[in-house]
Amino acid sequence: MNNDSTNERKNKLLNPIVDQETFAVSKNYVLDKKQIDKRFYFQSLVDTASLMGLIEDEMLDHFQVSLIALLGFKVDQFTQGKSSSVRMEIAEMLMKSNLFTISHYLKSLDSPDDALHIIKTTPLKEVYELGLNCINESIKKAKKLHKIILSTLYHTPNETYNETVVEGIKGFFKLYDPSFEAHSIHITADYPTIKPIENLDGIEFILAFLQSIYHENKFCNSFNTGDTHLYLKGLHAHYDLLIINLFEPLLTGAIACHILGLEVNKLLLNPFQIERLYTELHTLSKQALYHKFKESTIALLDQLRFDHASSKRYIIGVLPVIVSRVYLALKMDTLEQVIYIKAAPTKDKELLYHAAPKMNDELFRIVLEELSECRYSSDRVALILKEVKSLEDLEDFVEEASLSKSEIKAILSKLPLIEIAVLIERHPLTVQISVTDRTTQELLLSQCLEEHKNKLSVSMQHALKRLSYHLSK
Amino acid sequence: MQLDLKVANIFAFTPATLEKNIESVLRCNDFTEPKGLSLNYAQALYLVDTRTNSLKSNGRIEFSDSIIGKIIYTFSDSAYIDNINYEDTIHDLIELFYYFKNESLDRYNDDQLIAYLYSAFEGYCQGSTELLASKGLEKLLHPETAIEDELEIKISDIQLEAIDELEL
Numbered sequence: 001m002n003n004d005s006t007n008e009r010k011n012k013l014l015n016p017i018v019d020q021e022t023f024a025v026s027k028n029y030v031l032d033k034k035q036i037d038k039r040f041y042f043q044s045l046v047d048t049a050s051l052m053g054l055i056e057d058e059m060l061d062h063f064q065v066s067l068i069a070l071l072g073f074k075v076d077q078f079t080q081g082k083s084s085s086v087r088m089e090i091a092e093m094l095m096k097s098n099l100f101t102i103s104h105y106l107k108s109l110d111s112p113d114d115a116l117h118i119i120k121t122t123p124l125k126e127v128y129e130l131g132l133n134c135i136n137e138s139i140k141k142a143k144k145l146h147k148i149i150l151s152t153l154y155h156t157p158n159e160t161y162n163e164t165v166v167e168g169i170k171g172f173f174k175l176y177d178p179s180f181e182a183h184s185i186h187i188t189a190d191y192p193t194i195k196p197i198e199n200l201d202g203i204e205f206i207l208a209f210l211q212s213i214y215h216e217n218k219f220c221n222s223f224n225t226g227d228t229h230l231y232l233k234g235l236h237a238h239y240d241l242l243i244i245n246l247f248e249p250l251l252t253g254a255i256a257c258h259i260l261g262l263e264v265n266k267l268l269l270n271p272f273q274i275e276r277l278y279t280e281l282h283t284l285s286k287q288a289l290y291h292k293f294k295e296s297t298i299a300l301l302d303q304l305r306f307d308h309a310s311s312k313r314y315i316i317g318v319l320p321v322i323v324s325r326v327y328l329a330l331k332m333d334t335l336e337q338v339i340y341i342k343a344a345p346t347k348d349k350e351l352l353y354h355a356a357p358k359m360n361d362e363l364f365r366i367v368l369e370e371l372s373e374c375r376y377s378s379d380r381v382a383l384i385l386k387e388v389k390s391l392e393d394l395e396d397f398v399e400e401a402s403l404s405k406s407e408i409k410a411i412l413s414k415l416p417l418i419e420i421a422v423l424i425e426r427h428p429l430t431v432q433i434s435v436t437d438r439t440t441q442e443l444l445l446s447q448c449l450e451e452h453k454n455k456l457s458v459s460m461q462h463a464l465k466r467l468s469y470h471l472s473k
Numbered sequence: 474m475q476l477d478l479k480v481a482n483i484f485a486f487t488p489a490t491l492e493k494n495i496e497s498v499l500r501c502n503d504f505t506e507p508k509g510l511s512l513n514y515a516q517a518l519y520l521v522d523t524r525t526n527s528l529k530s531n532g533r534i535e536f537s538d539s540i541i542g543k544i545i546y547t548f549s550d551s552a553y554i555d556n557i558n559y560e561d562t563i564h565d566l567i568e569l570f571y572y573f574k575n576e577s578l579d580r581y582n583d584d585q586l587i588a589y590l591y592s593a594f595e596g597y598c599q600g601s602t603e604l605l606a607s608k609g610l611e612k613l614l615h616p617e618t619a620i621e622d623e624l625e626i627k628i629s630d631i632q633l634e635a636i637d638e639l640e641l
Contacts, residue, residue, distance in 0.1 A: 046476050060476055067478065072536035082582030085528065085535035087575065091480045099478065 031112035039199040041103035042119070049116050059120065066124040070098050073125070078180055093181060098128060100183035100202055104138070105131035107204075135178045138203045143173060145210045154220040156229070157240035164191035165213055172206055194248045194318045215314035216247035222304040223250065223265055227342075231267040234340030249340060251315065252322050255293055256339045258300040265304060268342055274335055282330045289330075290323045353422045353471065356390040363387075364396065371401045381410045391422060399441045408448040417460065421467040424449050480534060494521045494538045501545040508549050509556055516560045523564045527571040541567060543583065547591050553600025565602035566590060569609065576610055589613055 031052070037044035046063060049055045074094045075086050086094075105127055106115035118127060146169050153165070168187045175186040183201040193212035200208055220228060228250055232239045235249055253267045259280065260273050281289060297319060301312055329338045359367075367387045374380045380401070388394050398408060412420065429446040438446075453464060498517035505511060512520070520541055528535055544566050548554055554562055573586060581589065590605065593612065598604040 043476060043478060050476070063476060071480070075534075075536050079579075079582070082584070083574075083579060084537045084539055084583055085533045085571070085574065087579070088480060088532045088534055091534045095478065095480050 031116060033112055036112050037199070038107070039201065040099070041107050041115075042099050045106065045112055045115055046119070048112075054116065055120070063119070063124065067095070067098065070125055070128055071095055074098060074180065097178075097180055097182040097184075101131035101135060101178070102127050103131070104182070104202075104204065105134045108134055132178060132182075135182055135203055138207055139173075139176070139178065142203060142207045142210055145207070145214060146170075146173075149210060149214055149217060152217060152221060154217045154246070155225050156220075156232075156246060158232075158242070158244075158246060159240060160191045160243045161246060164189055169206065169210065176203065176206075178203070190243055192243065192245045194245050194321055212314070215308075215311040216245075218308055218311040219306070219315060220247055220250055222306055223254075223267065226345075227265070227267050230342045230345060231340060233343035237343070248322060248325075249338075251297075252326065252338055253340060254300050254304075255296045255322070258296045258303070259292070264300045269339060270341060271336070274339055274341070277339065278330065278333070278335050281326070284330075286323065286327050289327055290319065293319055293323050293326070355392055358390055358392050358396075359387070364393070368397075368400055371397070377404065377407050377410070381407055384411060385414055391419060391426075395426075395445070398445050399439065402441065405444060405448060408445060409452065412448060412452045417464055418467055420449065420452065421464055421471055424453065424464075425468060425471055491518075491521065494524075494541075497538045498541050498545075501542050504546060505549045510549055510554065510559050511556070512560060520560070520563060520567065523567050524571075527568045531571045531575045533571055533575065540570065540583065543587055544570065544590075547587050548594070551591070551595060551600070553594070562602060565606070566594075569602065569606055573610055573613060577613060581613075 031045070031048060031054075035044075035048050046055060046060070050060060071091065071094055074097070075091065078090065078094060079086065102119075102124065106118065109115050109118065149165065154161070156162070164187075168189060168191075172185065172187045176184070182203070185202060185205050189205075189209055191213075193209060193216065195212070197205055197208045197212065228246075231253055232246060232249060235244070236242055250267070253269065254264050256269060256274075256277055257264045257267060260269070260277055262268065262273070281292070284292065294316065297315060298312075301315065306312065325338050326335075329335045367383065370383060371380050374383065380403070384394070384397055384401075384403075388397065394411065397403065403411075412423075415423075423445070427442065427446040427449055429450045453461065456464065495514065495517045498512065498520055499514065502511045521538075524535075524541055541563070544563060548562065548566060569590065570586060573590070574581070577586075590609070593605055593609050594600060594602070598609070
């Protein structure tokens with residue numbers, strides 16, 4: 001190779017502007033969209049095009065040089081021009097971010113052919129800038145979608161759902177930096193959508209996640225929250241603590257109800273109906289099951305007056321997930337593990353009693369000694385009210401200090417209603433309880449509580465009843 | 474041929490960039506020669522090699538060739554550098570620069586770090602890069618300990634004086 005040609009090649013590599021004559025673009029190639037890896041779009045596009053002979057080696061060199069130049073530019077921005085070197089992991093992070101940004105723009109184009117045309121004719125730095133604009137647009141779109149989701153949130157006690165959909169996404173918007181970490185998600189997004197979101201990073205992942213949540217919420221909100229709560233309780237009594245997708249069991253339950261000719265929005269099934277469903281479905285092939293479920297879904301969505309076209313498409317699109325699970329359950333004869341029996345409505349436990357820490361043994365002994373030295377009952381009552389910090393301590397003193405009926409009554413008269421309710425809950429005076437199960441002092445306490453309750457005014461007794469009703473056992 | 478986008482791989486030196494870096498080091502002679510300091514081609518090549526190795530061993534990547542030049546410009550005024558120890562000192566300083574940069578988690582920018590190295594080299598190190606290597610990082614990261622060290626030095630000076638007096 002002579003010197004002239006070497007210099008010419010050097011100039012081409014160092015000059016970021018593409019020589020249009022050298023890299024003349026042919027319009028005759030066709031790249032298959034499926035061949036291109038969604039996650040590493042730019043790299044995959046270049047590799048595929050190179051294998052098909054659509055990109056020359058010189059062009060690959062040009063891409064390499066352009067990417068290094070772009071990385072240098074971003075490092076300069078990252079260090080604010082004050083440091084010429086960075087740690088390798090920072091450089092790798094910036095490189096990933098740059099490639100993600102370029103890929104984000106290329107993916108927004110109609111076809112891989114268009115994407116290839118762009119990278120062959122436009123300097124990569126310009127493609128990067130276009131990508132950055134695209135990302136900013138996607139952020140705006142995601143924020144808008146999140147706002148809609150928050151205003152139409154599916155009300156559920158499920159912690160993962162609430163933590164991810166509300167707080168997690170807010171955290172993402174706070175941390176996301178498209179300039180240097182466009183590919184990062186930052187949050188773990190623990191709540192699973194029915195179809196896992198794969199092969200996406202950064203804002204692309206969040207946007208896809210929010211879109212799924214939006215459609216799933218639309219469906220979940222078609223039901224009465226109380227009904228869905230009881231149905232999901234049939235899945236697990238503590239479903240609120242589980243990391244599960246909430247939409248999937250609801251859709252499966254609704255389809256089951258529809259097939260059985262039951263009221264779809266009630267989600268009310270019994271074991272016999274599940275058995276009937278098994279008889280009806282277990283002979284079907286997977287394909288036939290899919291068609292049956294699809295027909296039922298379309299019909300039940302109409303029944304629920306579900307008229308969101310895009311959400312309908314999403315629901316139909318995820319049906320194969322449900323069909324696979326139900327098909328497997330039919331084969332294994334475990335249909336009750338995918339279609340649930342609604343839990344019986346229970347009273348809402350709104351009050352929870354947390355005992356204060358008990359006094360230590362030494363202090364307890366000292367107080368006990370002092371009590372034994374007291375001459376008057378009023379002194380004993382005053383001492384107990386002063387030293388006792390929890391109901392458990394009071395119970396211990398009733399037992400150990402052998403408090404008299406009048407002393408117990410005097411103490412009870414000083415306690416707030418809620419503490420009386422807790423004590424009644426713990427020491428009920430019922431005929432079922434055998435005398436041998438309790439000590440004399442315990443029975444005395446139960447008796448005093450009953451008498452104290454009966455002495456209260458009607459309104460106070462009513463309030464006490466309500467407190468007892470809402471008290472968590 | 475495939476696109477190699479591993480950052481560590483794309484920074485392999487081509488002869489062209491190596492030559493460019495050597496030229497950049499040799500250009501410093503214009504500034505240092507009036508001060509009696511100069512480097513030949515082989516020395517410049519070794520300095521570029523030291524920079525490359527230091528970057529590799531510290532897991533760093535550099536996008537300009539200005540650090541050797543900045544170190545030379547700053548240290549050419551040193552009272553402790555002459556043409557005999559010039560090259561060796563610059564080798565040591567390049568290594569220390571990247572090591573300190575990494576260990577301080579990039580808390581200091583290039584100019585701040587070079588200024589610190591110079592003041593330490595001219596100050597308590599009295600031209601010793603070995604002392605700079607052993608004490609410099611700790612003083613950079615924990616400037617408050619510097620005061621304690623100074624006190625220690627003063628005490629030891631007093632003790633030495635006392636011993637001298639005894640010997641007399």
